[in-house]
Amino acid sequence: MNIKHVVKNRYTLSIALAVLLSGCSEPEVDTKIEKAPKPVKLITIKDTAQSNILTYPATVDAIKSAKLAFQVGGKIDKLNVIAAQSVLKGDELASLEKRNFINEVNSTKIQYETANNDFNRGIKLSKDGVISARDIEQLKSKKEVAQSRYDSAKKALTDSTLVAPYDAIVAAVPVEALENVNAGQHIVTLFGKGEMEVVVNIPSSIVATVDSRTDSRAFVLLESAANTPIPATFRRANLEADTSSQTYEVRFSFAVPQKLNILPGMNASLRIEFDNKSTTNEITLPTFAIFEENGQHYVWTVSESMIVSKTVVTLVNGIGEELVVTSGIKAGDVIVGAGANYVTDGMKVRAWTKS
DSSP states (O other): OOOOHHHHHHHHHHHHHHHHHHHHHHHOOOOOOOOOEEEEEEOOOOOSSSSSSEEEEEEESOOOOEEEOOOOEEEEEEEEEOOOOOTTTTOEEEEEHHHHHHHHHHHHHHHHHHHHHHHHHHHHHTTTTSOOOOHHHHHHHHHHHHHHHHHHHHHHHHHEEOOOOOEEEEEOOOTTTTTTOOTTOEEEEEEEEEEEEEEEEEHHHHHHHHOOOOTTEEEEEETTEEEEEEEEEEEOSSSSSTTTTOEEEEEEEEEEETTTTOOTEEEEEEEEEEEEOOOOEEEEEEEEGOETTTTEEEEEOOOOTSBBBEEEEEEEOSSEEEEEEEEEEOOTTTTEEETTTGOTTOOOEEOOOOO
16 A cells, blocks of 8 residues: 555545534634623702702801001000900900000190180180280180190090900901001901801802892801801892803801801802792703813713713803703703713713712
8 A cells, every 4th residue: 555645645534524623613602791881970850840959169258357457656565366366345455555645645635724724714804805806716726726636635545545346356466566556557357256258159140039039048058067057148249240250249148156166268158049939940960960072061861771872951151069051951861970071972871879
């Protein structure tokens, strides 16, 4: 037998068998794994016929505030207060050295008494015809000048003591004892106690009704006491809008709770609540749920099958933690809140739950 011929036949048979087996093999299995739905925070749009709540960033300010100064100059003899100290109406805050002021009062008092006695004596003499009416006028003029100087000296002595005009907290004391100060120089800054105010910037669509609607309530929320809403009352509004944001500066007053130490400059929020008497179709959304592309605003709406789609919305110009949406979504719609920046059109999501 020819060995080469046998080897060749076996080789040919092996190739044919491999081809036959490959044709009978199982179909290729798809190894793609479906991605798990992305967890996001969902927001359900509330019916605007129900209670409507608007929240705006605010800054605390004092309704009463004063920078006090001496009306006369001199050396500070006593400085009785420090910053953050509470004072009552009439408390002495600071005083100047009194010696020169007392000497001036005593000197002008003697001059006035002398001029007044001379004038009274002249009146008696004029009745006897001893002195003329012209002499009487000169004596009267001297008495009036002496009285004016005496009154000024007494006022200067009074002005050398600085007293609190109302119950207050000392905000600043930019001077020190024994320092020489000029008349009108800033000595103490006071912030009034009892009632304060918050300053907010509110869109024109809201400020037009915030004072007139009887179904609205306002509350101040401090960053340090967010769980203690403080009732607030509309006080006044700036009638000139900010040209860039088209908002108005509005001030709400509130009574300071005894257990809270509230100072001007603190950060806060103003929450305005409207009852269900409102007939407006406006919806408010938190700013973190809204994004912008090419000058257009969008939100991610979520279908019943939990698929997101990009939806155009129309906003009312304004600032704050929430913005008014006038079109694009309706009550009952579900949108993506937290996590909106990580969502793409057509993505499947699920409600985020705290683990």
